[in-house]
Amino acid sequence: MNLQKIMIQTWAFVIKNWIITKRNVFSLFEILFWPVVGFFSVGLLTNFLDLNADMAGFILIGVISMSVIQVCQIDVAYVLLYDLWSKSLKHTFIAPVHPFQFISGSWLIGVIRSFIVFLLLSFLSILTFGFDFLKPGLVPLTLFLFGLFLISGLIGMSVCILVLIFGYKAEVAAWSITSLMALVCGIYYPISILPSPFHEMAKGIPLTYFLEYFRSFYGFEGGKNLLGWGFGQIVVYLVIEAMLFKIVLRRARKTGVLIKLSE
Amino acid sequence: MGIAVRAEGIYKTFRSGWWGRKQKEVLKGIDLQIEEGEVFGILGPNGVGKTTLLSILSTLLFPDQGKIQILGMDSLRDGHRVREKVNISSGNANFLWSLTAKENLHFYGMLYGLNGNHRAKKINDLIKLFSLEEHQDIPFDRLSTGMKQRLSLAKSLLNDPSVLFLDEPTVGLDPSVSITIREQIQVIQKERGMTVLLTTHNMKEAEYLCHRIAFLKGGEILTTGTAESLKRMIRVGDVVKIEFKGTILEDELIRADGVINYGISGNLCEIIVDDGERRLGNLIALLSQGDLQIKKVTLGQTDLEEVFIEFAKNNDSDMGLCD
Ligand SMILES: Nc1ncnc2c1ncn2[C@@H]1O[C@H](COP(=O)(O)OP(=O)(O)OP(=O)(O)O)[C@@H](O)[C@H]1O
Ligand SMILES: [Mg+2]
Numbered sequence: 001m002n003l004q005k006i007m008i009q010t011w012a013f014v015i016k017n018w019i020i021t022k023r024n025v026f027s028l029f030e031i032l033f034w035p036v037v038g039f040f041s042v043g044l045l046t047n048f049l050d051l052n053a054d055m056a057g058f059i060l061i062g063v064i065s066m067s068v069i070q071v072c073q074i075d076v077a078y079v080l081l082y083d084l085w086s087k088s089l090k091h092t093f094i095a096p097v098h099p100f101q102f103i104s105g106s107w108l109i110g111v112i113r114s115f116i117v118f119l120l121l122s123f124l125s126i127l128t129f130g131f132d133f134l135k136p137g138l139v140p141l142t143l144f145l146f147g148l149f150l151i152s153g154l155i156g157m158s159v160c161i162l163v164l165i166f167g168y169k170a171e172v173a174a175w176s177i178t179s180l181m182a183l184v185c186g187i188y189y190p191i192s193i194l195p196s197p198f199h200e201m202a203k204g205i206p207l208t209y210f211l212e213y214f215r216s217f218y219g220f221e222g223g224k225n226l227l228g229w230g231f232g233q234i235v236v237y238l239v240i241e242a243m244l245f246k247i248v249l250r251r252a253r254k255t256g257v258l259i260k261l262s263e
Numbered sequence: 264m265g266i267a268v269r270a271e272g273i274y275k276t277f278r279s280g281w282w283g284r285k286q287k288e289v290l291k292g293i294d295l296q297i298e299e300g301e302v303f304g305i306l307g308p309n310g311v312g313k314t315t316l317l318s319i320l321s322t323l324l325f326p327d328q329g330k331i332q333i334l335g336m337d338s339l340r341d342g343h344r345v346r347e348k349v350n351i352s353s354g355n356a357n358f359l360w361s362l363t364a365k366e367n368l369h370f371y372g373m374l375y376g377l378n379g380n381h382r383a384k385k386i387n388d389l390i391k392l393f394s395l396e397e398h399q400d401i402p403f404d405r406l407s408t409g410m411k412q413r414l415s416l417a418k419s420l421l422n423d424p425s426v427l428f429l430d431e432p433t434v435g436l437d438p439s440v441s442i443t444i445r446e447q448i449q450v451i452q453k454e455r456g457m458t459v460l461l462t463t464h465n466m467k468e469a470e471y472l473c474h475r476i477a478f479l480k481g482g483e484i485l486t487t488g489t490a491e492s493l494k495r496m497i498r499v500g501d502v503v504k505i506e507f508k509g510t511i512l513e514d515e516l517i518r519a520d521g522v523i524n525y526g527i528s529g530n531l532c533e534i535i536v537d538d539g540e541r542r543l544g545n546l547i548a549l550l551s552q553g554d555l556q557i558k559k560v561t562l563g564q565t566d567l568e569e570v571f572i573e574f575a576k577n578n579d580s581d582m583g584l585c586d
Contacts, residue, residue: 005376012373
């Protein structure tokens, strides 16, 4: 019975994001326009530079991963952003729901949306650039995607944390964290070319390991035990963010942010 | 009957600016006891901390100090369980803009864990109760203020709360809608035996709905009592105006029960009494004893508005505190 209740509460956030997505033209842009435009502009650039198939593949993996993460994390970020924009934050927090429920509910819809983006882009990549995402096999692909989804969850959560601290000022984080990660984690280049502090930073971000892991199937030399590092770091960050979330929510109830952002 | 809300020594200071250097002391030691099934009103000037107090009691805000028990549960430790049993509706309510009225109710219904059929039935009942049928499929941002307010009340009843917090439930509504909503609140409260904590700037509303009223000022509760006892406390009293012919027995008049003061000008006598309705009979009997002929009697009752103004302007020190 209690489990049913928890599931209904979690499902509420899936439905909410789904209805808002459905009703908003802008969200169509988010899952179709930007990913496709980004994909083609980078894909065509690789053609122009006359990169060999391996190099082009390296970059396409990066581009598609970026799109998947961006679409998935924004759903998690939206869970509080929609409330923020509607000034309805306090009604979510006066209901007996746990942050775990709204994070996982909105993450679920993010996974669905970004999986659609992935299918679309990988279909386009084999069609137009002859690059096959299924080459590593179904299991590695699934592990890779699962890693990307979890990373998106982590980014979305950090946006939520920032919203609870900074309110409206945190909006920019929803769009900038992913780009910042792209810079550091080697979306378009191997991290070995990064200068010193960034190189070490990249090693502290799980995305680095998942990209290396997936690229290793296409002939790019990767480190050892990449999945272990990737998932291990994800677990560590999840624990840290869960604790942070708790602290930040307590702080929000102390400072009155929840009420102030609802007026 | 048990105690629904018990608050002891609630203090709250808001901090802002760098390192919280700017401080605003809002609540300075609030004690409250509200019985189950009671409708309790909180009055006070703008910015005195009514919303802050309601937010603290509804677990949205932590106090700096103090103890709060809601239905016997420690609301600071057991917030999650308290949230199952309480709900809030505020004036100028905001819900998710692009969801329709009905979708919003479904969303919040799900947050309270209501399952499919049960939820659908409850929402339909609430939509009917608040006459939202024609508006149920309109997105929230296109609803009128009155409809938003009704939706907010409907939302606040989704979990059948035992304690309901209403923050200015009729603010910004036209008089006829306000009256309807007020009546609905009363009917629902009686039917369900809910405890209601309400803030308002509308004195008629307070008088109509509340069993007891607290007056908040300077971060403290200045006084608590029924509307009647508050009126008595400020000794404004009711005014009995008598048009007469003849002479008034002034000595007897001032000694009569309940008379606070009087004044005579020409053939009009204004008598201030503690409770007009109760004293009127005696007064007339007393005055009729001599050669006095009474032409016309009018009874003007103090309303809560005067009490409010009196409380709001007086210094704390010259008020008779608490009953
Ligand atoms: N989250 C907050 N952060 C900082 N200050 C706040 C916050 N919430 C309220 N205040 C301040 O606390 C004081 C009390 O505010 P509150 O909203 O509780 O008053 P109120 O009695 O409800 O007023 P009104 O009658 O206008 O609704 C105000 O001076 C307000 O500026
Ligand atoms: Mg207020």
